[in-house]
Amino acid sequence: MKIGNIELKWLGHSGFLIRNSKRIYIDPYNIPENSEKADLILITHSHYDHCSFEDINKIIQEGTRIVMPADCQSKITRFETQIKMEVIEQGQELDLGDLKISAVPAYNIDKQFHPKDDAWLGYLIKMDDVLIYHAGDTDIIPEMQRLTGHRQEGKEFVALLPIGGRFTMSAEEAAEAANIIKPTLAIPMHYGSIIGTEKDAQEFVELCAEKGINAKILEKG
Numbered sequence: 001m002k003i004g005n006i007e008l009k010w011l012g013h014s015g016f017l018i019r020n021s022k023r024i025y026i027d028p029y030n031i032p033e034n035s036e037k038a039d040l041i042l043i044t045h046s047h048y049d050h051c052s053f054e055d056i057n058k059i060i061q062e063g064t065r066i067v068m069p070a071d072c073q074s075k076i077t078r079f080e081t082q083i084k085m086e087v088i089e090q091g092q093e094l095d096l097g098d099l100k101i102s103a104v105p106a107y108n109i110d111k112q113f114h115p116k117d118d119a120w121l122g123y124l125i126k127m128d129d130v131l132i133y134h135a136g137d138t139d140i141i142p143e144m145q146r147l148t149g150h151r152q153e154g155k156e157f158v159a160l161l162p163i164g165g166r167f168t169m170s171a172e173e174a175a176e177a178a179n180i181i182k183p184t185l186a187i188p189m190h191y192g193s194i195i196g197t198e199k200d201a202q203e204f205v206e207l208c209a210e211k212g213i214n215a216k217i218l219e220k221g
Contacts, residue, residue, distance in 0.1 A: 001216075001218060003130050003156050003158060003185075004128055004129055004130050004156055005020055005128050005130075006018060006019065006020050006127060006128065006130050006132075007019040007020075008132070008158070008187075008218070009218070009221045010187070010189065010218035010219070010220055010221060011025075011028060011029070011031050011220065011221065012029065012030055012031075012192060012193055012220045013027070013029045013030065013049060013189070013190060013191075013192065013193045013194065014026070014027040014029065014044070014049070014050060014134075014136075014137070014160075014162065014189045014190045015027050015028045015029050015030075015031060015055075016134065016160065016189075017036075017221075018125065018127075018132065020098075020099075020127055020128065021098070022039040022040055022099065023036055023037065023038050023039050023040070024038070024039065024040045024041075024042065024099075024125070025038045025040070025041045025042070025059060026041075026042045026043075026044070026123065026134050026160075027042070027043060027044055027049075027050040027051075027134075028041070028052065028055040028056060028058075028059060029049050029050065029052045029055055029193075030052075030055065030193060031055050031058060031059070032058075033058055035058055035059050036059070037059055037060070037061040037064070038059040038060060038061070038064050039064065039065070040064070040065050040066075040067070040096075040099075041056060041059070041060070041064060041065070041066045041067070042067050042068075042101065042123050042125075042134070043056075043066065043067065043068035043069070043072050043076075044069075044106060044120060044121050044122060044123070044134065044136035044137065045069060045071075045072070045106070045114065045118070045120035045121065045136065045137060046069070046071045046072045046075070046120075047137070049193075049194055050136075050137070051068065051072045051075055051076075053075045053078065056075075056076075056079075057079065057081075060079060060081050060083050061081065062081060062082050062083075063082070063083070063084065064081070064083045064084070065083070065084040065086060066083055066084065066085055066086065067086045067088050067094065067101065068085070068086070068087060068088070069087065069088065069089070069103075069118075069119060069120055069121050070087050070089075071118070073085065073087065088101075088103045088121070089103060089119060090103050090104060090105050090119055090121060091103065091104075098127060098128070099125070099126070099127050100125075100126040100127075101123055101124070101125055101126075102123065102124040102126075103121045103122075103123060104121065104122045104123065104124055104133075104143060104147075105119075105120075105121070105122065105138075105141060105143045106120050106121055106122040106135060106136030106137055106138035106141075107120065107138060107139070107141060108137075108138070108139050108167075108168075109139040109140070109141065110139070111139070111166075111167070113137070113167045114136075114137045114138065114167070114168075120136060120137070121136055122134055122135045122136035122138060123136070124147075124150070129155045129156060130155070130156045130157075130158065131150055131155065131156070131157045131158070132158045132160065133147060133150075133157070133158065133159045133160065133181070133183065134160045135159065135160060135161050135162060135177070136162075137162060137167060137168050137190065138162065138168060138169065139168065139169055139173065140169060140173055140176055140177045140180070144177055144180050144181055145180060147159075147180075147181045148180065148181060148182055155184075156184050156185065157182075157183045157184045157185075158183055158184065158185045158186075158187065159177075159178060159181050159183035159185070159186045159187070160187050160189050161174040161177055161178060161186055161187070161188060161189065161204075162174065162188075162189055162190030162191075163188040163189070163190060163191055163196060163200050163201060163204045164190045164191040164194070164195040164196025164200060165195065165196060165200070166195055167190075167195065168190050170200070171188070171200045171201070171203040171204040171207065172203070172207060174186075174188065174204050175204055175207035175208050175210075175211060175213070175215075178208050178211070178213045178215065179208075179211045179213060182213070183213070183214075184214060185214050185215070185216060186204075186208055186213055186214065186215040186216075187215070187216055187217070187218055188200070188201040188204045188205070188215070188217060192220070198217075201217045202217065205217060
């Protein structure tokens with residue numbers, strides 16, 4: 001889908017491709033062999049369905065920059081292609097000229113799958129007049145309250161939220177998160193392969209509509 005001058009493509013599960021002047025992947029997983037090469041790859045955490053060596057290897061080229069939390073390094077250093085590795089922590093921001101990337105917290109409140117102490121990430125990606133929030137694998141967390149202020153008049157604020165349940169938020173919880181964050185558009189993710197169904201995504205969109213939040217399911221591309 002087009003958002004301003006940006007194209008946003010859902011790759012399945014938590015994977016996305018953002019195109020403007022660059023090709024930016026987030027958590028590529030189970031993507032086709034002939035996928036286009038990446039300028040930048042953002043990894044939220046080290047689990048196999050987010051930091052997939054096999055899938056990242058399909059899209060790297062010489063000079064691809066990979067941004068990640070520290071515990072992904074053991075996988076990323078195995079590539080034979082000359083890439084640029086960048087470890088980032090919660091609260092840090094990368095300024096790449098027309099692109100700014102902020103690392104934000106992502107963790108479970110009452111589950112053991114994504115402990116807060118592991119300091120895994122979501123990302124805020126700012127480009128042109130568009131801000132994209134990829135929540136990573138998370139529950140509703142207090143830090144989401146800080147995101148509310150990012151909705152500004154005349155600017156697009158897109159929230160990519162996990163809805164599959166068990167490891168992350170359920171559809172109902174994700175709709176609550178959207179109501180806290182108040183994006184101009186909410187898009188469900190983390191469903192359709194390992195956990196979560198199209199029905200969960202539809203429930204999320206319906207619950208968001210009840211709260212006055214614009215939400216949309218993207219076709220897998």
